[in-house]
Amino acid sequence: MTHRRTFLKASASLAGTALAGPALSTCADPTPAQVPSSTATPEVLARDEAHWQQVRALYPAQEDIINLEQGYWGKMSNAVEAAYGRHTHRVNHELSWYARRDYPADFHSARKRTAEALGVDASDLMLTRNATESFVNLVTQYQGLGQGDAVLWADVDYPEFQKMMGWLADTRGAQGHRLALPATGTDADYLKAYADAFDAHPNLKLMVLTHVSNQHGLVLPVKRIAALARQRGIHVICDCAQSWGLMDFTLPDLDVDWAVFNLHKWIGSPVGVGALYMRAGTRAAVAPFPGEHAGDEDVSNRVHLATSNFAAFLTVPDALAFHHALGGANKQVRLQYLRQAWTDEFHDHADIELLGPASMANASGMGGVRLRGRSSEAQVGALQRRLQDEFGIFTVVRKELASGCNVRVTPQTFTPVTHLHALAEALRKIAATA
Ligand SMILES: Cc1ncc(COP(=O)(O)O)c(C=O)c1O
Known part of the structure; x- marks a missing residue:
């Protein structure tokens, strides 16, 4: 209660002067005050235009066009944008006096909240700057590929990730195979397409599997395809860059060993926040980031964030709180x-x-x-x-x-x-x- 009052007071005092004022708590309010509550089922609520118009008012307005291009990155709500302003002010005001003493604990807290929201242990999940960074690290640090092995990607995968898989094959003397999925289909069609590819290429070692395609929003049956791949000893990188927050799930629902995420799309964080997940017991196949300490107990040594957008990471708990207040389902x-x-x-x-x-x-x-x-x-x-x-x-x-x-x-x-x-x-x- 005290915490909530502090937050509301801080929000009120900052209205109109979001970037001014003293350094504030980095904690997020767990239940953002203005999000309309409802006891309706998601199916009933989906059709309640009045509810979603109230939600619309919680975001910066854009009335000049009908914007049906919301997949590049996600709009921050006003509350999250204000929190980002406060964090930016703190970082800019206190500089490394803050970063060297208190930031590590605040960063860890953001990381832990993200891991909790995805239903995994914090030691298995590291925040990154975007899904691409997570993917690059997995691909370039991958140890499991040699001459005569093969990697797989599909036409529905993110174009840059397809290119990187091709690059990986070329630089390791391996084969690269591109799977063309049916233009339209059902779970059974997609499962069959992957099973056929696995049969056709028994030397596959690594594949990318996209949860929600950036081409047309197709949702693949990740859990079932990943299970088939595991039976054949194929490592799977699951691309959840577009899916988390668009779809309501946790990592145990997907049951994959490795996954890459964005929080700056459907979780509504500031631009510049992604995540890398590697399940404990699977990390040996991906080397630590060059120069990072050895060891498989925590995934954080697979990443090196260098000097990055501190305030964006600090805003993650605020974004997650807003996401949860709206409700993933x-x-x-x-x-x-x-x-x-x-x-x-x-x-x-x-x-x-x-x-x-x-x-x-x-x-x-x-x-x-x-x-x-x-x-x-x-x-x-x-x-x-x-x-x-x-x-x-x-x-x-x-x-x-x-x-x-x-x-x-x-x-x-x-x-x-x-x-x-x-x-x-x-x-x-x-x-x-x-
Ligand atoms: C499916 C998918 N994968 C990967 C990415 C790359 O995301 P980022 O540029 O944030 O790393 C995107 C971005 O649109 C995407 O939609």
């Missing part, structure tokens, strides 16, 4: 509902093609679309521009799928459902005149 179901709101009428449509999930089990809040038969970069670029110029709807082109390019559509939880109805109408009109 509430966020996932709301976002899936928003995807359904514009995709439902286009299943089996003559002129409009949806990419990715053929069932709700594989659907997140993100979606992919193009005009049927028009999958080149120029054609999909033209669709993206028409949405933007004629209808004020901002989206982005993704180019990596084996089946061609698509427009990626990403609402936020607080996007009004009417924005998705506007998208559906725009697609209908474009298809009719294309």
Whole structure:
């Protein structure tokens, strides 16, 4: 209670002067005051526009466009942005007087809160600057690959990660295999595609497996694919960069040994926070960061953060508190509902093609679309521009799928459902005149 009062007093005194004032506690309020509470199930709440409009008011406004490109990084709520301001002020004010004495404990606290939220021990999880840093460390420090071995990636994987897997194969004299997943499918299709690839390449040692694809929001059955890989002795790097906070899960749900995360997408932290997970007992296959001490008892020696954005890490508990106040399941179901709101009428449509999930089990809040038969970069670029110029709807082109390019559509939880109805109408009109 004392803690909550302190927080509220501090927030009030900083209103309008977020970057001024004395150094404040780095603790986050566990239940951010303004988040509307509800006893409704996530499914009922997903359709409660009044609730999500209250949530919308807790974020900086952007009313000039319909922004359906919320997958690059996540908007911080006003409360988290204010906390970031306070942490920035403290770091800038106290410099290394703070960093050398108190920062290590505060950083550890942020790390511990992240590990708790993901359902794992803090010694198995280290904060990093982004998912790419986590991935680079795993790949470049990987010890398990030699001449004649092979690595696997898929067309739905993050483009830079695909390139890095290719680089790894080339530099270690190994083979690299790119799997083309079906343009649309179900768990059974994806499981079969991976099982077939494992059978075709018995020399596989390492693979990347993306939980939610950045191309079109496809959710893969990670736990089942990773179990197949483990039976064959294949190390799996699970890419959760886009999934945590978009989907509601903990690491035991995925049951993978290694995973990379972002907190600056759907957890809503400041830009510059990711995480690396390596389950105890699996770390020997990845060497410590060059020059770091030996030992497998804690994953932190696989990373070297150097001088990084102290304030961003300090804001992690604030971001997690806000995320939990909204509710992980509430966020996932709301976002899936928003995807359904514009995709439902286009299943089996003559002129409009949806990419990715053929069932709700594989659907997140993100979606992919193009005009049927028009999958080149120029054609999909033209669709993206028409949405933007004629209808004020901002989206982005993704180019990596084996089946061609698509427009990626990403609402936020607080996007009004009417924005998705506007998208559906725009697609209908474009298809009719294309
Ligand atoms: C699936 C996926 N993996 C990896 C990344 C890389 O994230 P970052 O640039 O924050 O490291 C992204 C970013 O969009 C992504 O969507």
